[in-house]
Amino acid sequence: MSTRQHATIAALLAAAAPLVALASERFGEMAPCALCLWQRWPYWVAVVLAALAAGLRSRALLSLAGAAVLVSGAIAGLHVGVEQGWWPSPLPSCAAPTAGTGMSVDDLMRSLAARPAKPCDAAAYLIPGLAVSMAAMNLIYALVLGGLALNWARKGTDR
Structure with missing residues (x-):
């Protein structure tokens, strides 16, 4: 396969991850946490880089797309x-709200973030009965996709 074909596949697969996460929110009524939301951004960067790699037939851009996916994997590992x-x-918005000592109800209400909920x-499980959280699934997916993209960039042809 050519670099263009590999980059197109990488772009589509990179877009799939945050789209599945959005679908689980909308249709599965699964609330995301702050780290869940952070994991999505590197995928969108990878989509743009892989699309550019496909258009320009650039193995370097495909490598950068693979690296962006691995960044999402690193956040997933965290x-x-x-x-x-x-x-x-490390994110203050990840903590469950607490009343704390000496905090008034008004102070507590002001400290609550509107999102994430x-x-x-609190791990989210997409597949009932499978004890693998969505973060762990993203870690595995990102490692595989990032590794594939880097391998494709290394071995690619510029046809």
Whole structure:
């Protein structure tokens, strides 16, 4: 396959991840946390880079698209660690709201974020009965897709 074909496939597969996440929100009524939302941005960057790689037949841009997908995988790895309780989230919006000491109801209401609606350590499961969170699925998907894109860029032809 040519670089153009590989880049087109990479763009489509990169777009699939955040679209599935959006569909799970809209149709599965699954609320995203802040880290869930952060994981989506590198995919959109990868879509743009891969589309440019397809148009320009650029293996370098395809490599950058693969790297962008791996960034989402890194955020997903961080998210899995937060879900498992291995470390706290670096994002203040990930914490569940607490009343704290000496906080009035008005102060508490002002401190609540409008979105996201759930803390990052509350894992979301897309497939009932499968004990793999959406963050863990994204980690696996990003590692595979990012690795494929980098491999395609390395071995690609410029036909």
